[in-house]
Amino acid sequence: AQSVTQPDIxxxxxEGASLELRCNYSYGATPYLFWYVQSPGxxxxxxxxxxxxxxxxxxIKGFEAEFKRSQSSFNLRKPSVHWSDAAEYFCAxxxxxxxxxxxxxxxxxxx
Amino acid sequence: xxxxxxxxKFRILKIGQSMTLQCTQDMNHNYMxxxxxDPGMGLKLIYYSVGAGxxxxxxxxxxxxxxxxxxxxxxxxxxxxxxxxxxxxxxxxSPEGGNTIYFGEGSWLTVV
Numbered sequence: 001a002q003s004v005t006q007p008d009i010x011x012x013x014x015e016g017a018s019l020e021l022r023c024n025y026s027y028g029a030t031p032y033l034f035w036y037v038q039s040p041g042x043x044x045x046x047x048x049x050x051x052x053x054x055x056x057x058x059x060i061k062g063f064e065a066e067f068k069r070s071q072s073s074f075n076l077r078k079p080s081v082h083w084s085d086a087a088e089y090f091c092a093x094x095x096x097x098x099x100x101x102x103x104x105x106x107x108x109x110x111x
Numbered sequence: 112x113x114x115x116x117x118x119x120k121f122r123i124l125k126i127g128q129s130m131t132l133q134c135t136q137d138m139n140h141n142y143m144x145x146x147x148x149d150p151g152m153g154l155k156l157i158y159y160s161v162g163a164g165x166x167x168x169x170x171x172x173x174x175x176x177x178x179x180x181x182x183x184x185x186x187x188x189x190x191x192x193x194x195x196x197x198x199x200x201x202x203x204x205s206p207e208g209g210n211t212i213y214f215g216e217g218s219w220l221t222v223v
Binding site: 009032034036042043044045046049090094095097098099101102103104 | 142144146151152153154155156159161169201208210211212213214215216217
């Protein structure tokens with residue numbers, strides 16, 4: 001069965017520190033991969049996506065993600081976190097017709 | 112830029128009542144979806160549609176029904192509401208399967 005795993009339920013970082021959110025997928029073939037962000041009470045906003053090609057993908061708000069086929073991972077990174085980055089982050093993988101989501105990682109930022 | 116529009120944003124239902132969550136998109140996308148989000152559980156697919164007149168069940172379809180009479184609209188019907196249906200519901204659309212999915216802002220439903 002297709003699955004997406006986000007091992008960290010909650011991460012706290014200090015403002016200005018670097019960030020890495022982990023994501024692992026289990027699919028029959030390399031799926032399309034996405035990271036979404038959700039602020040409290042809001043919908044989901046697409047941060048970045050990987051379809052093929054360069055394994056380092058740049059997104060909005062200074063985020064990037066690296067696809068590693070050997071590790072079945074698609075980790076999200078940001079060099080310097082801002083207080084406004086506090087939100088919940090979802091990794092997702094696309095099969096033929098739908099997205100399968102991880103359970104999310106909640107990010108808290110300490111001023 | 113309207114994108115995906117859901118109504119209502121908030122609703123309280125009594126057990127056994129029925130209601131319809133409306134969803135419309137103006138991007139001419141073929142694929143539309145309904146997800147529910149529960150705390151700590153991520154998003155789970157309820158139903159999806161690959162085009163007008165075509166719908167199929169997702170991971171958690173029980174207690175829900177959908178229809179897709181037009182490309183733009185994809186309403187979600189709750190029959191005989193139960194407390195287990197208290198959740199946040201997201202409608203979404205994409206131009207084709209496996210492509211970027213665009214989400215509405217969500218509908219918060221409480222069943223009491």
